[in-house]
Amino acid sequence: MPNPRPRSCLMLAAPLLMAGCLSPDAAAPVADSALRHARAAQAAHAQDVSALRAATVALLEVRRRRLLTDLHLEFVSRWTDPDGRADPDAFDRALADPGEDAALVADVRFGLLTRANAQTLIADFAAAESLSSAADLQRAMLAGLSPVSRHDADARSLLAALDERASRSAALHAELLADAGALAAFTDQRPALDEASRAAASELWTLAVAGALHDPAQRAAAQRLLEQLLALGER
Structure with a gap:
């Protein structure tokens, strides 16, 4: 063996x-x-x-x-x-x-x-x-x-x-x-996200995270973080 x-x-x-x-x-x-x-x-x-x-x-x-x-x-x-x-x-x-x-x-x-x-x-x-x-x-x-x-x-x-x-x-x-x-x-291997997946991820992020933030600067920071995460799937 x-x-x-x-x-x-x-x-x-x-x-x-x-x-x-x-x-x-x-x-x-x-x-x-x-x-x-x-x-x-x-x-x-x-x-x-x-x-x-x-x-x-x-x-x-x-x-x-x-x-x-x-x-x-x-x-x-x-x-x-x-x-x-x-x-x-x-x-x-x-x-x-x-x-x-x-x-x-x-x-x-x-x-x-x-x-x-x-x-x-x-x-x-x-x-x-x-x-x-x-x-x-x-x-x-x-x-x-x-x-x-x-x-x-x-x-x-x-x-x-x-x-x-x-x-x-x-x-x-x-x-x-x-x-x-x-x-x-x-x-x-690189995880590839199609447009539908990107849209779904963005919507879920908005509901779960960005939507809970009242400060515009915090929401903008959260949106930038989402974009960075989605960009990982394109590398």
């Missing part, structure tokens, strides 16, 4: 205008300034959010590539022989070693892969080495192992949280901008 405090602060001028404490002419520059600042703040926020997301995506990609590089080195140095062929015996020896902490061994021990699946993965990795698309194929194979799959899941959660927060902030900025625009539009 958007924070109501900025909205409340922005709209404080409206009651002053409606109560007559602040004239539209005096409030217009303030309202226009508030609108300009609201637009600038919205644009700056959008740029900041975009830059933050781009930087986050870039850092996540760097980490993912590092994980893939580590796994690639593990497969080349541990599960293939010097000629690049799969070495299933090396994997079996590592799997039998309680102190072994290689990523492929860990995935088998945690039930994420069967031993047969791991052996097949090693064979496929070695076979892909001779292909022109070896790098892409091997990265796709290694991406299924837990170090990369966990990273991918965490990255999705992080970006989703970032997008949700950005959406809430954008909604708040949009609300502030709408309020600033409404206030600026309010200060631009």
